[in-house]
Amino acid sequence: MNADHDLLIVGGGPAGLATALHAARAGLDTVVAEPRQAPVDKACGEGLMPGAVRALGALGLEVPGRPITGIRYVQDTRRVQAAFRHGPGLGVRRTHLHSILHQAVSEAGVPVLPLRVGEVRQDATGVTAPGTGLRARWLVAADGLHSPVRRSLGLEVRNRAVPRYGLRRHYAVPPWSAYVEVHWAAHGEAYVTPLGPELVGIALLTSQRAPFATQLQRFPELAARLPAETAVSPVRGAGPLRQQTRTRRHGRVLFVGDAAGYIDALTGEGIYLALTGAQALVGNVRRGTPGRYETDWNRATRRHRVLTELLVRARQEPALAPRIVPTAERMPRLFAAAVNALA
Template sequence: MRRRPDLLIVGGGPAGLATALHAARAGLDAVVAEPRPAPVDKACGEGLMPGAVRALTALGLDVPGHPLTGIRYVQGPRGVQAAFRDGPGLGARRTGLHGALHRAVLDAGVTVLPLRVAEVRQDATGVTVPGAGLRARWLVAADGLHSPVRRALGLDVPTRGPARYGLRRHYAVPPWSPYVEVHWGADAEAYVTPLGPGLVGIALLTARRGSFTGQLAGFPDLAARLPPGTAVTPVRGAGPLRRRARTRVHGRVLLVGDAAGYVDALTGEGISLALTGAQALVANLLRGTPARYESDWARATRRHRLLTEALLRARQQPALAPRIMPTAARLPRLFGAAVNALA
């Protein structure tokens, strides 16, 4: 490849594609390296919070999906719900979201190369991918939770606590609620996301190893709504979920999305943070202030990180975990404020 783009974006998920789209629309020459054909599927809750919906609308994207009214916590017969105050969320298949972003990137003239990048070299003027004939002024690592670029550059930070994993499957049943339901079990959470008139997504988060069916059995009321014959997709998994990066800016390499660090999927803000990070990254490159991206990222994600960390710590304490849902039910205004702070 003879041209030397402004940005080489490693990873063609939502974070990488959003970065490419912001860059192209700002007049920067961007190239995306993504070995998987579009659309790319991934195990995720598939519930877009209102902030993510607004960010996608600002990019001019029309993502197919099912409107979401708010968040509902459920534990046995008890429940508490909070409606979104600033517009609806969206239950959207990951493939639909990825397809919309991928088409927009191609329409913007961005080249997407079927290339896997695991090693990079940088100097004062650019970044090179050895053996691929690729060099760019800047490299954006948007290659996910287990980012090979982050690892190759020595930016991984060891994490503490039990490893948590996510499992996801779809069922051809009509949604019974306009809310994303979070069912609290003894050692797992089950997320129910309406995705269409006859489709719901079930995502399970847990530190306990086991099959999807075995984990779902821990939620008997929910499992009764999901006859085995209505499952229409295979089980997909992801994890360990917690990931930390030493920095988001390392010379001419910048990290965005899950590659930049991830706490947990408890609050469902991964896509919102990826879109916010992509915009901040490109804005700083345009201003000539790449180092400022670190502080902008920290400021944009602080509320999410603090709330998610606090909830996760409570979840991991045997004395506190059973009280999360009852406390939310006793303090519905506080629960609503927390939901909308994240939304």
């Protein structure tokens, strides 16, 4: 059976839409299947690191947002911060980012169809999504942290680590810093992202299951700045965060974004890794070298994966976790180097 398209992208989040943009500009006949209506929101820290800002710029996209000048760690009375050396990051509402990507994909002539894909069938010449009428030479699974395509193909790897979860809410208060603040407590972190003149986003990462309000009280200094009546959005959650897959390529199915595997949101690199993965994937399809995608993905993401893994492991060691911020405070140059390696 002949394929109707070059690429069928399952999932219309940032990873899928960025893949569609790269594909359209490479001359590939592309279609996106996404059942949710744009813009799509999700639990997200909403801070774009400078690398993500540059990657969006390379796609010709200008994303308005609140400039972020660096990262600050806070634990009790301890403070340590590092400025970005190569341009600012941006605090951007997830819905705004999604709207800009979605519009660019529409303007590029790529159809986004309101279809749900969970099962795929592949043969020597293409991949079919049963029940949708869609078939393509290659299928890109960009269907998120708990990828139905990954699960249907039996590619998930059982994870024995302590699960971590993310919760996010917005507050109508003026940002008090141009830095993303990371507040540390015994069982989790709170991320404060400036998003507008009267808006901050609070993302909690934690290994404990408890309501947002309960979790927030574990950060007394932060909770005092955020009266309950200033909350302006519902709580959104995600997790468990760590997801592993056996491979980034399975026959004619290629994985990108969170569906390609995810360690943790601790270093805030999800969007950057999605954009980088999208470029590597399309480049290999265009060149006819899909077998190199796994190698290119590993090379492009290695630094971020290694640093995130080390930080998460230290975070989960009772003897090491309380020392992360004090160590960073004593070694500010090392902290700045790590921040800018990720940025």
